[in-house]
Amino acid sequence: MPIQLLPISLANQIAAGEVVERPASVVKELIENSIDAGATQIEIDIEQGGAKRIRLRDNGAGIVQDELALALSRHATSKISSLDDLEAIQSLGFRGEALASISSVSRLRLTSKPPAQETAWQAWVEGRDMEVQTSPAAHPDGTTVDVVDLFYNTPARRKFLRTAKTEFSHIDEVIRRIALVRFDVALTLRHNQKEVRQYRRADSDSARQQRLAQICGKAFAAEALQVKAEHDQVQLRGWIAPAASCRHQSDIQYLYVNGRMMRDRLLLHAVRQAYADTLAEDRSPSFVLYLELPAIDVDVNVHPAKHEVRFHRARQIHDFVVQALRPALVQSASEHSSESMD
Numbered sequence: 509m510p511i512q513l514l515p516i517s518l519a520n521q522i523a524a525g526e527v528v529e530r531p532a533s534v535v536k537e538l539i540e541n542s543i544d545a546g547a548t549q550i551e552i553d554i555e556q557g558g559a560k561r562i563r564l565r566d567n568g569a570g571i572v573q574d575e576l577a578l579a580l581s582r583h584a585t586s587k588i589s590s591l592d593d594l595e596a597i598q599s600l601g602f603r604g605e606a607l608a609s610i611s612s613v614s615r616l617r618l619t620s621k622p623p624a625q626e627t628a629w630q631a632w633v634e635g636r637d638m639e640v641q642t643s644p645a646a647h648p649d650g651t652t653v654d655v656v657d658l659f660y661n662t663p664a665r666r667k668f669l670r671t672a673k674t675e676f677s678h679i680d681e682v683i684r685r686i687a688l689v690r691f692d693v694a695l696t697l698r699h700n701q702k703e704v705r706q707y708r709r710a711d712s713d714s715a716r717q718q719r720l721a722q723i724c725g726k727a728f729a730a731e732a733l734q735v736k737a738e739h740d741q742v743q744l745r746g747w748i749a750p751a752a753s754c755r756h757q758s759d760i761q762y763l764y765v766n767g768r769m770m771r772d773r774l775l776l777h778a779v780r781q782a783y784a785d786t787l788a789e790d791r792s793p794s795f796v797l798y799l800e801l802p803a804i805d806v807d808v809n810v811h812p813a814k815h816e817v818r819f820h821r822a823r824q825i826h827d828f829v830v831q832a833l834r835p836a837l838v839q840s841a842s843e844h845s846s847e848s849m850d
């Protein structure tokens with residue numbers, strides 16, 4: 509075969525392979541876009557585990573009519589324009605790929621109205637060249653992204669979809685992860701027209717505590733030790749369960765770096781080490797932790813789905829986390845053991 513350029517739709521489908529693994533990945537990308545647009549209210553409607561439909565509506569800044577087509581194009585983003593911006597990234601998105609990727613593997617319709625624009629417009633793509641079509645629409649301030657028939661044209665991917673129940677549980681988890689870090693955003697989740705979750709905006713400590721209990725359970729919210737430490741521009745906040753209340757398995761392991769949920773082995777290791785010998789080998793720690801550090805000290809451009817980061821001062825960060833957590837954990841362990849001796 510001679511060398512030839514791939515049709516745009518195929519190039520986008522290949523890119524979609526990296527970011528759009530299942531309905532939950534679509535939900536994650538769309539919520540991140542809404543949050544980057546400053547939304548304080550996000551409603552998510554799911555049908556049949558997301559395979560049939562994922563519709564997300566926000567009250568964010570919206571997209572002006574002239575930029576709708578760009579929003580659906582690959583490598584088009586309003587979030588960075590230079591390498592310097594990338595290195596100091598504040599937004600959740602920056603790759604400019606999500607909407608183009610999702611459009612290439614579903615029937616996607618983007619409808620938006622910035623407050624300053626009189627009417628709403630909608631856009632969708634068609635054909636091998638993914639040409640963008642637009643037309644006027646009716647819509648309040650904000651944006652709706654409607655994703656129908658995910659993977660209808662990529663049967664190999666579609667085959668990997670699990671039952672609606674399983675796919676929905678992944679979506680539910682994605683939303684929990686966001687709800688645990690964006691207490692300032694109200695989130696509503698419906699499945700097949702039935703409301704399943706309602707996270708109200710939590711602006712006070714008690715409201716935040718309530719949302720924590722809603723997501724992680726009353727026991728965790730009541731027993732967890734509050735964490736607050738800062739050193740050399742690095743900050744750690746959150747909650748961690750004392751060793752005595754840790755079980756064999758924990759679903760409560762949420763770690764955020766600059767507002768992004770991560771699975772980071774270095775940080776997990778640090779958390780584990782902070783318990784030191786107070787936590788038995790076969791117990792699993794529970795925690796919700798937020799690490800904040802200057803954007804320049806961390807590289808988020810490691811993985812397309814942004815699940816991983818790379819720290820420039822890995823050793824220091826690790827040791828800081830151990831030291832931030834250890835005193836409280838060790839103290840609670842010694843209190844617990846003296847209580848049980850009485």
Ligand code: ADP
Pocket residue numbers: 537541542545566568569570571578579580584585586587600601602603604605606607608651
């Ligand atoms: P990225 O988020 O990496 O920039 P996306 O493909 O997810 O790439 O989105 C492309 C662009 O579309 C964004 O940069 C943003 O300008 C715009 N956009 C997407 N979703 C929204 C939204 N819900 N509200 C406002 N603008 C949006």
Ligand code: MG
Pocket residue numbers: 537540541601602604606607
């Ligand atoms: Mg995005």
